[in-house]
Amino acid sequence: MRLIEGVMYRNYAPKDGTDPDRITFVQVDADKCQACGACEEVCATGAIQSINDDEIHQVVDPVACMNCGQCLTNCPYGAIYEGVSFVDELFEKLKDPDTIVVSMPAPSVRYGLGECFGAATGTYVGGKMHAALRKLGFNYIWDTEFAADVTIMEEGTELIDRVKEQGEKDARPLPQFTSCCPGWIKFAETFYPDLMPNLSSCKSPIGMLGPLAKTYGAKETDTNPKKIYTVSIMPCIAKKYEGIRPELTDSGFSDIDATINTRELAYMIKKAGIDFNNLPDQDPDPVLGESTGAATIFGNSGGVMEAALRLAYEVLSGEKLNDPNIKVVRTHEGIKTADINVPNFGVVKVAIASGLKNAAKICDEVRAGKSPYHFIEIMTCPGGCVNGGGQPLDPEIQASLFRSTVAQINRRFRARKIKA
Amino acid sequence: MKMKRRSFLKACGVMTGYAVLSVNIASEAFAAAMSFVASRQKSVYAADANPKIYKFRKSQNNPMITKIYNKDGGFLHDGPCGHKSHELLHTEYIDRSAKLSALKAKGYKLNF
Numbered sequence: 001m002r003l004i005e006g007v008m009y010r011n012y013a014p015k016d017g018t019d020p021d022r023i024t025f026v027q028v029d030a031d032k033c034q035a036c037g038a039c040e041e042v043c044a045t046g047a048i049q050s051i052n053d054d055e056i057h058q059v060v061d062p063v064a065c066m067n068c069g070q071c072l073t074n075c076p077y078g079a080i081y082e083g084v085s086f087v088d089e090l091f092e093k094l095k096d097p098d099t100i101v102v103s104m105p106a107p108s109v110r111y112g113l114g115e116c117f118g119a120a121t122g123t124y125v126g127g128k129m130h131a132a133l134r135k136l137g138f139n140y141i142w143d144t145e146f147a148a149d150v151t152i153m154e155e156g157t158e159l160i161d162r163v164k165e166q167g168e169k170d171a172r173p174l175p176q177f178t179s180c181c182p183g184w185i186k187f188a189e190t191f192y193p194d195l196m197p198n199l200s201s202c203k204s205p206i207g208m209l210g211p212l213a214k215t216y217g218a219k220e221t222d223t224n225p226k227k228i229y230t231v232s233i234m235p236c237i238a239k240k241y242e243g244i245r246p247e248l249t250d251s252g253f254s255d256i257d258a259t260i261n262t263r264e265l266a267y268m269i270k271k272a273g274i275d276f277n278n279l280p281d282q283d284p285d286p287v288l289g290e291s292t293g294a295a296t297i298f299g300n301s302g303g304v305m306e307a308a309l310r311l312a313y314e315v316l317s318g319e320k321l322n323d324p325n326i327k328v329v330r331t332h333e334g335i336k337t338a339d340i341n342v343p344n345f346g347v348v349k350v351a352i353a354s355g356l357k358n359a360a361k362i363c364d365e366v367r368a369g370k371s372p373y374h375f376i377e378i379m380t381c382p383g384g385c386v387n388g389g390g391q392p393l394d395p396e397i398q399a400s401l402f403r404s405t406v407a408q409i410n411r412r413f414r415a416r417k418i419k420a
Numbered sequence: 421m422k423m424k425r426r427s428f429l430k431a432c433g434v435m436t437g438y439a440v441l442s443v444n445i446a447s448e449a450f451a452a453a454m455s456f457v458a459s460r461q462k463s464v465y466a467a468d469a470n471p472k473i474y475k476f477r478k479s480q481n482n483p484m485i486t487k488i489y490n491k492d493g494g495f496l497h498d499g500p501c502g503h504k505s506h507e508l509l510h511t512e513y514i515d516r517s518a519k520l521s522a523l524k525a526k527g528y529k530l531n532f
């Protein structure tokens with residue numbers, strides 16, 4: 001175990017072929033748990049429960065846990081640790097001259113990483129992040145944002161195809177659900193498997209960049225794909241689960257070799273003695289690195305929807321979308337719905353759900369055949385990936401929850417005294 | 421029982437610390453926690469709208485996207501959702517509900 005940016009991590013990098021359903025990515029340290037129940041309140045599935053009379057909590061079984069880490073970031077006592085960390089393996093690979101290490105950072109990492117180096121919440125540090133990755137020794141600075149643009153092309157096209165084929169024999173069903181969020185995907189597979197035909201068949205952006213790196217990227221850079229080691233850098237814990245899904249081997253190799261999160265990247269930068277704040281801004285390597293605003297907004301709830309609409313609008317109407325801001329789909333929490341008027345086509349009905357409790361409401365509606373929507377975006381973490389379980393902790397949450405917790409414990413303790 | 425008493429004492433200690441450090445925190449705390457996510461979100465939309473950071477705002481305008489989907493010799497020349505895309509970029513899902521039923525059969529109560 002070691003402490004990384006306020007969170008304990010086990011040094012454990014699962015080998016290829018390990019069943020991800022048997023790994024605990026998130027677990028409670030029973031010695032540190034103070035029985036406050038805050039984790040249980042934020043967990044949508046009920047995977048984290050009290051296991052004894054002292055109300056010590058545990059994730060009861062990895063099958064019920066979506067690996068979102070919302071319990072971890074909301075535990076006021078720092079009692080919850082991460083069960084998987086590729087940091088040591090990655091340091092080894094970066095040292096090995098025979099391994100071509102490829103970086104694949106998600107959009108949200110660049111809006112959280114700076115906080116670990118004293119910047120204000122949300123400060124954009126994309127340029128410095130790319131420079132830091134180069135300094136750490138990554139051979140190619142490729143970026144998951146490029147794959148987010150690919151995702152829009154694929155998922156937007158899939159949506160348009162699905163709309164067109166309605167009424168035909170063997171038409172794929174509507175609504176189409178987004179498939180970028182690994183917590184949501186596991187949730188659908190576990191609790192709503194009957195809705196799997198509604199999930200977009202598109203892999204997530206990182207699920208696309210892995211195989212593109214070892215095929216297209218290898219070709220463009222004249223690299224032996226066998227030597228490529230792809231590193232997914234995410235604001236998320238559930239992406240560690242996605243990274244070892246055994247079916248993600250379409251490049252002919254394991255598509256994603258390692259997954260770390262924002263906190264672990266900050267740790268590695270500090271450990272390597274890099275002066276982050278004084279780094280110059282640098283661009284990624286272009287082939288699999290260049291990206292657009294549509295890609296960066298994937299980090300917010302409503303972002304994938306807005307990015308997809310920027311494409312669908314132009315394809316369906318044949319006209320240029322003059323103002324790319326589609327503010328009606330931007331979401332902070334809860335469920336948001338909107339009707340988008342597309343000229344020469346009609347109305348596109350969309351919904352956006354933030355958090356799995358809201359996702360369940362939407363799923364029940366689809367299951368009952370009562371959903372009027374064409375396209376539904378779901379994010380496991382309230383607000384989206386910027387608030388992911390692998391992002392730097394909110395210093396206020398620990399402090400504020402701590403205070404309400406103290407009040408709660410006070411109450412319980414007093415109640416017991418009266419009884420006794 | 422022992423654990424709870426211990427946590428009570430520990431919590432009291434921390435509480436005193438907070439009381440010394442700052443006054444009037446309780447009301448501000450909730451607002452601050454909410455604004456934390458909002459400030460990251462705001463920064464995302466600001467970057468999206470900043471031409472110095474992102475020259476283009478639509479995926480279809482990314483020159484590297486045009487290149488990879490180019491009909492003449494692009495890596496994904498048969499277009500989005502084409503043959504090569506299906507091979508590399510699309511996937512299938514796995515029904516995990518049996519594992520859930522097995523867990524419930526052991527007596528665990530879950531929310532769904």
Ligand code: SF4
Nearest residue numbers: 033034036037039075
């Ligand atoms: S939030 Fe932390 S201290 Fe509270 S019950 Fe859960 S693990 Fe224990």
Ligand code: SF4
Nearest residue numbers: 043065066068069071
């Ligand atoms: S990681 Fe998410 S699903 Fe798993 S116990 Fe924590 S809050 Fe619940």
